[in-house]
Amino acid sequence: MTGIEYDDFLNRxxxxxxxxxxxxxxxxxxxxxxxxxxxxxxxxxxxxxxxxALHVDEDELTHLGAVACGMDGNEITVAYPAELFEVGSMPQILSCIAGNIMGMKAVDAIRLEDCEWPKSITSGFPGPQFGTSVAREKLDAGDRPILATVPKPKVGLSTDAHVRVGEEAWRGGVDLLKDDENLTDQDFNPFEDRLAESLAARDRVEEDVGERKDYLVNVTAETNEMLERVDLVAEHGGGFVMVDIITCGWSAVQSVRDRCQDHGLAIHAHRAMHAAFDRMDHHGVSMRVIAQISRLCGVDHIHTGTAGLGKLANEDTPGINDWLHGDCHGLNPVLPVASGGLHPGVVDRLIDALGTDICIQAGGGIHGHPDGTHAGAKALRQATDASLEGVPLEEYAQDHAELATALDKWGAETPR
Ligand SMILES: O=C(COP(=O)(O)O)[C@H](O)[C@H](O)COP(=O)(O)O
Ligand SMILES: [Mg+2]
Structure with a gap:
């Protein structure tokens, strides 16, 4: 028997x-x-x-205790033995590394900044089913960024209006119609009606324009209900679901990932509420770690911010995106989504900052176009084409009227 005290958890x-x-x-x-x-x-x-202080067998201490082993300024490194963790359970991992410690009196503040995941843990998780390959496997985006739009107002449109906006945006050149984070199954726009009618419109547009299109329908709900909605998406011929991963919780995300495997559906992760964890730079859990966890759990797309070019608080979008694209013991890469206050006039700088293996999502930046949604979608596609061809937006706009109108309205401003 030996005594365990705090000092036993420190070994520089x-x-x-x-x-x-x-x-x-x-x-x-x-x-x-x-x-x-x-x-x-x-x-x-x-x-x-x-x-x-506890009195326990020495083995219990050495096998399952974490070790604080690095200290640099106010950063510390803690190493956890893999045996501490249940295989394939994200809730259990988080109850360790982001659990009680977040509220300890011993620290005024604590932020989980980054994790290095060993293969012994990642191999318990599925990772993304498609990840960045959706651009070619499910859509015809090739090597350009995938373009997506969310109808606005974010809630309140009837099913007919929602579908009409979606159809105009697809025809204007976006690949994906996306629900907003707080649109699920409300009376003004019921889930199954919206799903069926949007996918019927998708089929019409695909037929007419000869490009694959799809719909990120928000299945977020209580877990059993959410799984039923995933089944409905498959029945109606959809290729994607959208999930509010933070508000529904990691265990639900894991369940959805399993069910999506059965149907070959990709998962678009919306991160609403992430800022409750990651907005403070000295406390909480960083977006980098939230993105890592999401990749392990197996989402295919995740919002990671706009590198300062959008409406929401800034974060390390390029660093997070590099991690999502990089190797992680063979897990598929995740497609990062830039969203929040984007419009055609910032697309060149966005692609400069983040590359082309991203999804660019614009709501107000399409539907707020002076000539409406169809013109707004065309302007976003034109701005993307110009950036990929290396032509300055102003120059491209000389013979692309929709882009010219968008630039007249918004210039290159970044909204607040
Ligand atoms: O509705 C939108 C964007 O609308 P708009 O294009 O009109 O701003 C998204 O839900 C949030 O911006 C997500 O933000 P994030 O990607 O930062 O989670
Ligand atoms: Mg939104």
Missing amino acids: EYEPDSTDLVCTFSIDPAEDMSMEAAASRVASESSNGTWA
């Missing part, structure tokens, strides 16, 4: 091995705490320790 000499989950936190220790004291409490509470 420890070198994480390839099976450890290595997490980087930034912490503000409480006034009376040294960095070491705070770091050891973080490692203890997030693995197998508690506030009181």
Whole structure:
């Protein structure tokens, strides 16, 4: 028997091995705490320790205890043994690495900034079924960014109006119609009517324009209901579902991912409520980690911001997108979605900042076009084509009237 105390969770000499989950936190220790004291409490509470000294078999301590092993300024590194984690359970992992420690008195603030995921953990998760390949497997976008639009007003349109807006946008050149995060199954626009009528319109447009189109229908609901909605999407011939991944929760996301595998459906992840975790730069869970978790759970698209060119608070969009595109023990890459305040006049800078393996999503930047949705969609497509051809937007606009009108209205401003 040996005693476990906080000091047992601190070892500056420890070198994480390839099976450890290595997490980087930034912490503000409480006034009376040294960095070491705070770091050891973080490692203890997030693995197998508690506030009181315990008397246990030495093996239990060494096998399941996390180790605070790095300290650099206010950043600490904590290594977790893989055996601490249940295979394939994102809720269980988060109850460790982003659980009680978020509210500890030992720290005034703590933020989970980044994780290095070992194969022993990633192999318990499916990862994306399609990821970036949706551009070619489900759509005809080739190597250009996928273009998507969300009808506005975000809720309140009747089913007919919603479908009409979608049809105009598809015909104008966007690939994907998307529901907004708070449109699900309300009386003014019931889920199944909207699904059936939107997909019927999609089929008509595809026939006429000769390009594949699809619909990101928001299936978000209580989990069993959500799975039924996923089945309905497959029955009606849809290729994608959209899920509000934070508000419905990780366990529900895992269930949806399983069901989508049965039907060959791709998952568009909307991140509404993420800012409750990631907006503070000194506390919470970073968007980078939320994106990592989402990839493990198997979403195909995820919103990662606009590199400062849109309406929402800024974050490290290029860094997150690089991670989503990069290798992660063979999991498919995820397609990052840039959304929030985008319009044709910022598309050139967006592609410069984020490359072409992205989805560009615009709501107001299409439907707010002075000549309406069809012209707005054309302008977004023209801005994308111009950027890929390396032609300045103003020059391209000389013989593309819809883009010219959009640039007259919004210029290159980034909205607030
Ligand atoms: O409705 C929109 C965009 O509409 P618009 O194009 O009219 O601004 C999206 O839900 C949010 O912007 C998502 O933001 P994020 O991608 O940051 O989660
Ligand atoms: Mg929205």
